[in-house]
Amino acid sequence: MKRFFxxxxxxxxxxxxxxxxxxxxxFVPAMLLSLYGYxxxxxxxxxxxxxxxxxxxxxxxxxxxxxxxxxxxxxxxTITSPREGAGLLxxxxxxxxxxxxxxxxxxLARGEAVNLQVLVDASDANTATTTIGYFDALSDRINRRxxxxxxTHAGVTPALQGVVLxxxxxxxxxxxxxxxxxxxxIGLLLMLxxxxxxxxxxxxxxxxxxxxQIMVSPIRPRELILGKLLPYVLICLxxxxxxxxxxxxxxxxxxxGSFLLLGLTTLLFLFAAxxxxxxxxxxxxxxxxxxxxxxxxxxxxxxxxxxxxxxxQNMPVAIQGITYLIIPRYFxxxxxxxxxxxxxxxxxxxQLLGLLILGLLFNLLATGRTRKTA
Amino acid sequence: MSxxxxxxxxxxxxxxxxxxxxxxxxxxxxxxxxxxxxGFLGPNGAGKSTTIRMLCGLLSSSSGTAQVNGHDIxxxxxxxxxxxxxxxxxxxxxxxxxxxxxxAFFGGIYGLQGARLRDRTATVMTLAGLTGQENHLTGTLSGxxxxxxALGCAILHEPPILFLDEPTSGVDPVSxxxxxxxxxxxxxxxxxxxxxTHFMDEAEFCDRLGFINAGRLIALDTPxxxxxxxxxxTLEAAFIKLAT
Ligand SMILES: Nc1ncnc2c1ncn2[C@@H]1O[C@H](COP(=O)(O)OP(=O)(O)O)[C@@H](O)[C@H]1O
Ligand SMILES: [Mg+2]
Numbered sequence: 012m013k014r015f016f017x018x019x020x021x022x023x024x025x026x027x028x029x030x031x032x033x034x035x036x037x038f039v040p041a042m043l044l045s046l047y048g049y050x051x052x053x054x055x056x057x058x059x060x061x062x063x064x065x066x067x068x069x070x071x072x073x074x075x076x077x078x079x080x081x082x083x084x085x086x087x088x089t090i091t092s093p094r095e096g097a098g099l100l101x102x103x104x105x106x107x108x109x110x111x112x113x114x115x116x117x118x119l120a121r122g123e124a125v126n127l128q129v130l131v132d133a134s135d136a137n138t139a140t141t142t143i144g145y146f147d148a149l150s151d152r153i154n155r156r157x158x159x160x161x162x163t164h165a166g167v168t169p170a171l172q173g174v175v176l177x178x179x180x181x182x183x184x185x186x187x188x189x190x191x192x193x194x195x196x197i198g199l200l201l202m203l204x205x206x207x208x209x210x211x212x213x214x215x216x217x218x219x220x221x222x223x224q225i226m227v228s229p230i231r232p233r234e235l236i237l238g239k240l241l242p243y244v245l246i247c248l249x250x251x252x253x254x255x256x257x258x259x260x261x262x263x264x265x266x267x268g269s270f271l272l273l274g275l276t277t278l279l280f281l282f283a284a285x286x287x288x289x290x291x292x293x294x295x296x297x298x299x300x301x302x303x304x305x306x307x308x309x310x311x312x313x314x315x316x317x318x319x320x321x322x323x324q325n326m327p328v329a330i331q332g333i334t335y336l337i338i339p340r341y342f343x344x345x346x347x348x349x350x351x352x353x354x355x356x357x358x359x360x361x362q363l364l365g366l367l368i369l370g371l372l373f374n375l376l377a378t379g380r381t382r383k384t385a
Numbered sequence: 386m387s388x389x390x391x392x393x394x395x396x397x398x399x400x401x402x403x404x405x406x407x408x409x410x411x412x413x414x415x416x417x418x419x420x421x422x423x424g425f426l427g428p429n430g431a432g433k434s435t436t437i438r439m440l441c442g443l444l445s446s447s448s449g450t451a452q453v454n455g456h457d458i459x460x461x462x463x464x465x466x467x468x469x470x471x472x473x474x475x476x477x478x479x480x481x482x483x484x485x486x487x488x489a490f491f492g493g494i495y496g497l498q499g500a501r502l503r504d505r506t507a508t509v510m511t512l513a514g515l516t517g518q519e520n521h522l523t524g525t526l527s528g529x530x531x532x533x534x535a536l537g538c539a540i541l542h543e544p545p546i547l548f549l550d551e552p553t554s555g556v557d558p559v560s561x562x563x564x565x566x567x568x569x570x571x572x573x574x575x576x577x578x579x580x581x582t583h584f585m586d587e588a589e590f591c592d593r594l595g596f597i598n599a600g601r602l603i604a605l606d607t608p609x610x611x612x613x614x615x616x617x618x619t620l621e622a623a624f625i626k627l628a629t
Contacts, residue, residue, distance in 0.1 A: 017493020021482065028481050220477040224538075227441050227471040228494045229463060 018238025040200035070116035209288030268349035286373030399449035411600035424591030470539035480524030509537035529560035
């Protein structure tokens with residue numbers, strides 16, 4: 012115990028004397044979260060639209076109203092000629108031009124087909140597809156309303172309206188991809204900083220040969236490892252709080268579930284991630300090498316195999332097997348559950364168990380490899 | 386435990402270390418009595434550090450046996466660790482900690498605390514000539530003071546055996562002289578010391594010497610007798626005769 016406290020105290024002193032590294036540990040994840048949060052956000056909102064209304068009737072205006080009521084479209088310009096619209100598109104001032112032809116209201120009333128023209132700038136294919144999707148939905152709505160009105164007008168009360176799909180989006184009602192992404196990002200970033208920080212802190216001692224001075228003492232490997240890890244557990248908890256606060260202020264991600272469960276999940280995760288950091292430090296000699304291995308081993312599988320971007324159930328079975336060894340797989344799923352769905356212990360215990368098992372595995376391997384005699 | 390002064394405190398028999406196909410230490414046998422200053426002399430790469438690291442339990446041996454303080458290096462390394470102090474060839478205290486913090490740390494990992502830690506800290510500070518510089522960052526001390534502090538940290542827990550690997554490399558001659566006074570003082574108190582060096586003048590301060598070259602022990606005797614048996618005026622000349 013005395014020896015464990017000696018390590019702990021020394022570690023805190025060194026961390027305090029190196030505010031730059033400490034700052035990096037806490038602020039780099041925060042910075043990356045803000046950057047990636049915005050860059051990866053799949054939502055398309057506030058698409059800039061110009062409208063060419065050749066009809067100028069109550070019907071054409073009602074079409075525009077329903078278009079600009081939602082946050083997806085912003086009216087940038089009302090134009091009077093197609094050439095003007097082409098100019099706006101060319102200069103990138105608008106992403107789409109909606110042209111309502113003369114006779115729109117009349118044709119609708121007669122039940123004739125109307126061609127609404129939408130010119131879409133497809134240089135950003137993702138935004139273009141989404142824009143077209145929104146217009147599709149809009150025209151469907153208009154058609155349904157017109158048919159319903161026509162039938163009613165003809166004295167028929169339509170008992171059947173056909174199949175109307177009304178998706179109810181739970182847990183993330185605004186379908187905000189930021190809300191889905193942020194918990195995943197938090198998991199990845201925390202993984203990165205935890206693994207890098209611990210592996211560096213141990214390899215640094217090997218590089219400066221202070222490790223040798225510790226190893227000739229009667230200290231036990233587990234006293235050494237625990238004393239070196241505990242400070243990083245605390246730092247990572249601070250980092251976690253930072254990114255959660257940022258998630259709230261920047262992306263409106265609120266934590267629906269229990270803070271206690273979130274804390275427990277994070278602790279279990281850190282147990283596993285820090286153990287992996289120690290393991291990496293036992294197989295590397297220099298800080299540079301440890302850094303590279305730590306980044307590769309923590310980020311690459313985490314991004315590809317944790318279900319962060321590619322859903323695990325779509326992977327080949329063999330690869331799915333490998334994902335069981337990926338720490339963020341469990342952590343991301345668990346915190347997504349807690350943050351978005353108010354998941355309870357019962358819902359996420361398999362993830363917690365996964366973290367516990369991986370944690371035991373990495374820490375046993377790491378302590379086993381930290382033999383005092385080379 | 387043996388308290389008989391004639392009984393060896395450190396004893397090796399055909400101790401060897403092979404790295405891959407390279408033999409760094411080749412069947413080295415010697416024994417060191419209590420309170421002796423035993424000097425390990427040899428050029429760079431001769432195998433001095435490797436031998437010390439095996440005796441400290443930092444490196445496993447390839448063959449042969451060795452006992453330190455009566456314990457076998459392979460079977461009871463933990464018991465040996467309690468009994469030895471080690472100062473490695475490279476300065477290995479924390480430069481980003483103060484003098485006092487380094488002492489507290491090394492005292493801590495040897496389990497010292499309370500009155501004993503305070504007592505030993507004061508003794509070591511005086512011995513290292515660092516009194517009044519407790520709060521200086523270790524990295525800002527002169528080379529000579531850093532070396533004294535490293536020695537101080539190695540003897541905090543009052544080990545009966547001390548391994549010093551090139552303790553005076555990179556230190557000016559005057560400081561080297563003072564450092565050797567410290568070493569002799571420790572020896573006078575019954576501490577057994579194994580010290581390596583490649584300075585021939587320092588070798589004269591040792592009670593006995595082991596000349597090591599290319600992993601082999603090529604001479605083992607007192608400085609005076611090594612000179613007379615080889616008919617050399619200096620240890621340096623003796624070494625050259627023996628090595629060629
Ligand atoms: N871990 C190791 N792996 C391979 N060779 C080593 C290792 N450690 C030392 N050596 C080699 O063993 C020889 C003896 O080294 P060392 O004991 O450090 O010499 P000295 O301390 O006498 O200068 C050197 O040639 C060195 O390169
Ligand atoms: Mg050496």
